Amino acid sequence: MDKQAFLAIITQHQGMLYKLCRLYRDTPEDREDLFQEMIYQLWKSFPSFKGNAKISTWIYRIALNTALASFRKKHLPVTYTDTFPEIAQPDHGDNEQQELFFTALKQLSDAEKAIITLYLEDMSYQEIAGIIGIEENYVGVKLNRIKNKIKSLLNL
Template sequence: MNAVEKEFLEIVAQYDAMLYKIVRLYRDSAEDREDLFQEIVFQLWKSYPDFKGNSEISTWMYRVALNTAIASFRKKTTPINYLTQLPDFAEEQPNDEVELRQERLFAVLKVLDDSEKALIALYFEELSYQQIAEITGISENYVGVKLNRIKIKIKTLLNK
């Protein structure tokens, strides 16, 4: 393994949790998540030589990961079944309440459209509005407006 490959693998390892969060937003099954994760890493590897360091590495990785997730989501030919009613997790007896709440949140997040998913994923990573604007290509002010609308939508869906 050469130095560039080693450096790249270290970067991926450092940000793999971030990548898995994005993957989880766009894929339901473990197999599909793994396929998307591999596709994202492949796209990162292909574009790694072009990364000039004009932005933070995490910003670049977000942009590539989100674009890959959205593009591959659109390419997917299997029918998509959108939830018309969110599962009632309250009836289940979970071993871990945190896991239950997390699953409920991810069920709600899957109802969001692609741009909303991308913005909320970046928000959950605690990026600043400026960083989110840089990644998504929209203004900082519009990031704030969109995030506010998304939060209201999530709160409404969680309260159903």
């Protein structure tokens, strides 16, 4: 396995992973644990990536499944700090507006979180449909409903 290629891919797509961690965990410590679990699961699966899908699609599927599985287990995942010390979460300097937005996102269902996260990653309706497993034209309908729900939650 090519560790350098893996680290380059993770570095390129770490923003998506951080967003998922923020949606599924409340504390910085829990987010870090989830991030590390995602990295571990991606590393374990990396040799089986065949290139049939875009790398971002593959990463998202594994990361989302990891977030949902660990969320349902109701316990913190094992940490893997010694495995990938080269990957460090940057300090994003959260502001109040971001906090309000993420608080609203956390109130969405798991399916809604998944769709809006992909949308925020600038994925096309076709890509979102392929990852989520719904029809492409239904993605737009779902996104409009999710956006309206977020506006309502934010009292806009």
